[in-house]
Amino acid sequence: MTMRTPLPGLPERVSIYEVGPRDGLQNEKTIVPPSDKAEFVTRLADAGLRTIETTSFVHPKWVPQLADAEELLDVLPRSPELRYPVLVPNERGLDRALANGVTEVAVFGSATESFARRNLNRSVDESIGMFAPVVERARAQGLWVRAYVSMAFGDPWEGDVPIEQVVSVASRLMELGCSQLSIGDTIGVGTAGHVTALIEAMTAAGIGVDRLAVHFHDTYGQALANTLAALRAGVTVVDASAGGIGGCPYAESATGNLATEDLVWMLNGLGVDTGVDLGKLVETSRWMAGRLGRPSPSRVVQALSPETEQ
Amino acid sequence: MTMRTPLPGLPERVSIYEVGPRDGLQNEKTIVPPSDKAEFVTRLADAGLRTIETTSFVHPKWVPQLADAEELLDVLPRSPELRYPVLVPNERGLDRALANGVTEVAVFGSATESFARRNLNRSVDESIGMFAPVVERARAQGLWVRAYVSMAFGDPWEGDVPIEQVVSVASRLMELGCSQLSIGDTIGVGTAGHVTALIEAMTAAGIGVDRLAVHFHDTYGQALANTLAALRAGVTVVDASAGGIGGCPYAESATGNLATEDLVWMLNGLGVDTGVDLGKLVETSRWMAGRLGRPSPSRVVQALSPETEQ
Numbered sequence: 001m002t003m004r005t006p007l008p009g010l011p012e013r014v015s016i017y018e019v020g021p022r023d024g025l026q027n028e029k030t031i032v033p034p035s036d037k038a039e040f041v042t043r044l045a046d047a048g049l050r051t052i053e054t055t056s057f058v059h060p061k062w063v064p065q066l067a068d069a070e071e072l073l074d075v076l077p078r079s080p081e082l083r084y085p086v087l088v089p090n091e092r093g094l095d096r097a098l099a100n101g102v103t104e105v106a107v108f109g110s111a112t113e114s115f116a117r118r119n120l121n122r123s124v125d126e127s128i129g130m131f132a133p134v135v136e137r138a139r140a141q142g143l144w145v146r147a148y149v150s151m152a153f154g155d156p157w158e159g160d161v162p163i164e165q166v167v168s169v170a171s172r173l174m175e176l177g178c179s180q181l182s183i184g185d186t187i188g189v190g191t192a193g194h195v196t197a198l199i200e201a202m203t204a205a206g207i208g209v210d211r212l213a214v215h216f217h218d219t220y221g222q223a224l225a226n227t228l229a230a231l232r233a234g235v236t237v238v239d240a241s242a243g244g245i246g247g248c249p250y251a252e253s254a255t256g257n258l259a260t261e262d263l264v265w266m267l268n269g270l271g272v273d274t275g276v277d278l279g280k281l282v283e284t285s286r287w288m289a290g291r292l293g294r295p296s297p298s299r300v301v302q303a304l305s306p307e308t309e310q
Numbered sequence: 311m312t313m314r315t316p317l318p319g320l321p322e323r324v325s326i327y328e329v330g331p332r333d334g335l336q337n338e339k340t341i342v343p344p345s346d347k348a349e350f351v352t353r354l355a356d357a358g359l360r361t362i363e364t365t366s367f368v369h370p371k372w373v374p375q376l377a378d379a380e381e382l383l384d385v386l387p388r389s390p391e392l393r394y395p396v397l398v399p400n401e402r403g404l405d406r407a408l409a410n411g412v413t414e415v416a417v418f419g420s421a422t423e424s425f426a427r428r429n430l431n432r433s434v435d436e437s438i439g440m441f442a443p444v445v446e447r448a449r450a451q452g453l454w455v456r457a458y459v460s461m462a463f464g465d466p467w468e469g470d471v472p473i474e475q476v477v478s479v480a481s482r483l484m485e486l487g488c489s490q491l492s493i494g495d496t497i498g499v500g501t502a503g504h505v506t507a508l509i510e511a512m513t514a515a516g517i518g519v520d521r522l523a524v525h526f527h528d529t530y531g532q533a534l535a536n537t538l539a540a541l542r543a544g545v546t547v548v549d550a551s552a553g554g555i556g557g558c559p560y561a562e563s564a565t566g567n568l569a570t571e572d573l574v575w576m577l578n579g580l581g582v583d584t585g586v587d588l589g590k591l592v593e594t595s596r597w598m599a600g601r602l603g604r605p606s607p608s609r610v611v612q613a614l615s616p617e618t619e620q
Contacts, residue, residue: 003463003470005503007539153313160313188613191579192538193315221572221609222579224535228502229317262531269501269532299531303498 004271011236013273015051016260017182017213018044019239020288022053022087024246024257025065030292034068038075040288041084044242047280049260051083053106057093073100085146089120094134098141105138106146106182107131109173111166114157115150115186128172135176146180147173148215152198153190163198167205174207181212182239185226188219192229199233209234216258218244218297223258224266231272238263243285244297259298261285314581321546323583325361326570327492327523328354329549330598332363332397334556334567335375340602344378348385350598351394354552357590359570361393363416367403383410395456399430404444408451415448416456416492417441419483421476424467425460425496438482445486456490457483458525462508463500473508477515490521492549495536498529502539509543519544526568528554528607533568534576541582548573553595554607569608571595 021041025032032040037055044052054076060067069086076084085104088094097105109131110116113124120127131147138145151158152166170181183198190198195214202212214230216223216239227238244259264276282304289296296302331351335342342350347365354362364386370377379396386394395414398404407415419441420426423434430437441457448455461468462476480491493508505524512522524540526533526549537548554569574586592614599606606612 003500003504005501005507007503007506010503190313191315191576193317193320193580194313196317197315218609219613220575221534221569222576224531225538225576228535228538259531265530266501266532266535270503299528303529 004269006271007232010231010270010272011234013236014231014267015237016049016263016274016276017237017239018049018052018242018260019215019257020044020052020242020245020260022055022066023239024241024243026056026063027246027256028065028292031065032291034071034075036288036291037068037072040242040284041072042077043280043284043287045077045079045082047284048274048276049242049281050081050275051085054084054086056087056089057096058087058089070096070100073102083144085144088134088138090130091134091137094138097138097143102143104144104146105134106148107134107173107178108148108150109169110150111161111169112151112155112158114155119150124169128169128176131173132176135178139177144180145178146182146213147176147178148182148184149173150184150186152183153185153194154187156187163201166198167201167207170202170207171205174211179211180237181207182215182237183212184215184239185217185222188217188222190216190226191222192225195226195229196233199230199235209236213237213239215239217256218258219256224262227258227263228266242281243288243301245285245288245292256297259285259296259300261298261300265300314579316581317542320541320580320582321544323546324541324577325547326359326573326584326586327395327547327549328359328362328552328570329525329567330354330362330552330555330570332365332376333549334551334553336366336373337556337566338375338602341375342601344381344385346598346601347378347382350552350594351382352387353590353594353597355387355389355392357594358584358586359552359591360391360585361395364394364396366397366399367406368397368399380406380410383412393454395454398444398448400440401444401447404448407453412453414454414456415444416458417444417483417488418458418460419479420460421471421479422461422465422468424465429460434479438479438486441483442486445488449487454490455488456492456523457486457488458492458494459483460494460496462493463495463504464497466497473511476508477511477517480512480517481515484517484521490523490547491517492523492525492547494525494549495527495532498527498532500526500536501532502535505536505539506543509540509545513544519546523547523549525549527566528568529566534572537568537573538576552591553598553611555595555598555602566607569595569606569610571608571610575610
């Protein structure tokens with residue numbers, strides 16, 4: 001129940017880049033079996049999501065939750081409409097992706113040295129050096145490549161991250177040949193003015209809004225307001241996690257990704273088309289919350305699920 | 311930790327109208343003793359909040375939580391800087407307010423017949439008839455009067471509430487002589503375009519943005535995005551509840567008012583002055599969450615309180 005009232009300057013349609021199966025589950029402690037992951041992805045697709053980042057070819061030692069990447073990809077429903085990007089940390093990850101018929105991949109960069117060291121075990125320069133052959137080979141094979149630039153607003157160790165530093169890392173990632181850049185507020189500290197300024201700086205540096213996506217975490221409650229600012233700045237691809245599952249292990253909070261349901265509620269109200277069936281999506285997230293053994297952090301899922309009330 | 315980056319068109323300063331002690335506690339099941347309420351208000355004032363709706367002179371039968379209104383008002387710290395509006399449902403409530411030296415009062419109207427019947431036990435017409443002598447007498451005594459128009463976006467029984475209907479009720483409330491109108495999304499269903507359209511309609515009907523406040527509930531996660539839309543439309547008074555306590559008993563959710571901390575985080579990031587010390591505010595809300603025996607629904611309070619993690 002929500003009145004459709006457009007806001008001037010917003011796009012007619014927004015593409016949701018669903019990250020629940022990868023970014024969401026990756027940060028959940030409860031290990032989900034591949035059969036449940038397959039059901040999760042299948043139900044998300046049935047709810048109308050068309051781009052779903054399904055897993056990561058990172059070494060299982062680092063992310064045990066995603067150790068079943070091959071097994072999962074093997075059983076997912078395929079359709080020309082559905083895109084299943086997979087995270088590849090390095091060339092070995094790309095090898096696995098290619099061996100499994102993956103056609104979209106993503107590399108995960110960091111805007112800060114501290115996070116690059118902790119997450120990638122190398123400097124920003126070294127990480128870009130590591131990604132270069134990944135992107136080059138992926139492109140040569142006809143794959144679509146997304147780049148994430150994480151810690152793009154604040155960093156737990158470095159504090160505020162200067163906009164020029166983020167744009168510099170982003171430009172270098174895009175120059176490798178990536179098709180899309182997802183700007184990540186990994187710890188959720190950014191606010192709407194900062195979002196607008198960063199997108200404008202990206203555009204000024206030649207990374208147009210048609211190649212940008214935004215990836216917000218709701219750690220400080222800012223994710224949806226920041227998304228609204230990004231949409232007003234011309235962005236049309238928004239990352240979100242069904243049920244709001246996940247959460248950055250480096251942030252002191254149980255809340256994580258922007259919940260897809262909360263995003264869809266806003267976009268429905270704004271009359272912006274997403275192609276998503278909210279009812280089916282909420283049902284899917286309630287089911288996954290049961291599997292994870294904790295209530296969904298999504299406000300919409302909570303509001304529409306009386307039995308999970310506190 | 312958040313970079314201050316202004317967004318064009320926002321006000322330099324926002325006045326937060328703190329509703330935690332009244333609207334927040336009113337909807338909490340755990341009865342809080344008056345000494346704790348007094349400490350709550352005192353700590354909110356110490357954190358820099360300057361307008362705090364402290365209680366209601368409703369009949370104790372309807373709201374047992376606020377049965378101690380006189381006792382509370384008796385012990386609150388006074389200062390020329392501090393304003394303590396009190397809700398008065400009718401003339402008897404106003405009598406009690408006047409007897410207790412209250413200088414700011416608020417009446418609580420409904421945009422819909424269904425909610426007027428359920429909450430006020432009368433029609434919208436009858437409720438405005440009931441408020442007329444309250445506002446007239448309050449004004450004659452030199453009191454400042456606020457009017458709430460609740461269910462201004464959606465209503466659990468009627469669904470979408472037409473903008474013209476809300477503006478009509480609001481206009482009649484303001485014509486009684488009220489100084490400020492708080493537009494309430496009591497069940498939290500509204501989205502940003504609807505907010506903008508409603509504010510524009512209010513302005514067109516002669517209720518300027520300098521007399522408007524917005525009152526959002528975060529039931530569907532929209533409160534902060536809606537606040538951002540309201541600020542861009544020129545509103546400078548925002549209702550919020552410390553720690554996000556409260557919640558409409560008619561909405562199927564444990565989440566309620568916009569959390570003051572989440573609002574302050576956004577405004578700090580936007581470089582908009584509120585005069586609030588976020589650290590002190592978070593400490594206060596953590597303390598109150600302990601008294602209420604449940605974690606704060608505020609994302610910021612959660613993020614800054616590792617021990618309340620799920």
